[in-house]
Structure formats: C-alpha cells, structure tokens
Amino acid sequence: MNIEKHPLLPFIPKNAKVLMLGSFPPPKSRWKMDFYYPNFNNDMWRIMGLVFFGDKECFIGVSNKCFYQDKIEDFLREQGIAIFDAAKAVIREQGNASDKFLTVIESSDVPELLVQMPECAHIITTGEKATEILLSAHDLNPPKIGESVQLPINDKIVTLHRLPSSSRAYPLALDKKAAYYHAVFDEIFDLDEDFLD
Secondary structure (H helix, E strand, O other): OOEEEOOOOOEOOOOOOEEEEEOOOOOHHHEOOOOOOOEOOEOHHHHHHHHHHOOOOOOEEOOOOEEOHHHHHHHHHHHOEEEEEOEEEEEEOOOOOOHHHEEEEEEOOHHHHHHOOOOOOEEEEEOHHHHHHHHOOOOOOOOOOOOEEEEEEOOEEEEEEEEOOOEOOOOOOHHHHHHHHHHHHHHHHOOOOOOOO
16 A cells, blocks of 8 residues: 655644644545645535635635635635644555545644744644544543643643534534534634624
C-alpha cells in the first residue's frame, strides 16, 4: 500500500484565532478545488455558509458543482480561521475518503502550527479521527460531539472543540451539524446574526 503525503500546505492567516483540523483529504479524483474539504459531497462549505451568512450556497455553485475557492480563502483570512489536517501522511486501506480506512503514518505537528498563530486559543476537530489523532499525544478522553476540553500546548491552554464530521456519510442533517458549528463559532467570534432565523 502506498503512503500518501498531505498534498496541501497549512492555511494559516496571520490573525488566526482558531485552527480547524480535519483528518486527511479525500483522493484527488474527488476534488472540485485545490483546497480543504474539496469533495462536493462534503458539507463543510455549506455549513460555513449557513453559520456565517445564513446561506448554504454562499460558497458553492450548485448548477456546475463547484466551490468559490477565492471567496472561501478571503472569508477565512477575514475571520482568522486556519485549516489543516491532523494527519500528514496516511495509508488509504480502501482507496476512498473514509476515515475508518485511514492508517496514520505521521501526525501533524500541531504545536509547531500554533507557534505560527500566537492569537490562536481554539482548535476545532471535524470528526472522530481528527480528534483521536490530536489527542494521541495527550492523556485525555476525547470529548463528545459538541463538547470541549482544555489542552496544554506550548505552555498555554488551548480549547479543543469536538464537532461532527462534515461528511455526508455522517448521519446528521445539515442544519443540525450547522447548529453545532454555530455554537462554537459564536463562542469564539461572538456572531451578530441569529442562527437560521
């Protein structure tokens, strides 16, 4: 089996207040853009559109099944949201995007990432595998979905928020996933708008 190295660089805005960690990108054949959460059947950018703009199509083109990558990157920079994945190298046991069939060969160096983000005090893990990878260096039980735990990293305390996977394989409706994300982003950014009014 081939070892796959992460194909993307970490996306780290200078003003990053939060780091979102997925597990690992899907196979390139499923990508609709050269960025994070590139599979059109993944709901991350629909969730973010709902949470911040009340519009699940804010970052996507439905008719031609595309993402508006420039708009996504501009939004993340403006908000101060960094993105990477918890694994830097994996073996895909079944050639698909499922976390269940990922064997992690090398984890990401989260403490080093946080050195580049002095304002970052929050980490969001988007799914069980990312949470498991991150906590493998800590003697802590993983929080349940929607819960958080304090992590000592680089001589400071960072809040880890465990959120549901944005994959459509995860059996939770889009609006329910978005409600979890809204609660955490509201805590971090004090969002003005009422959610899903």
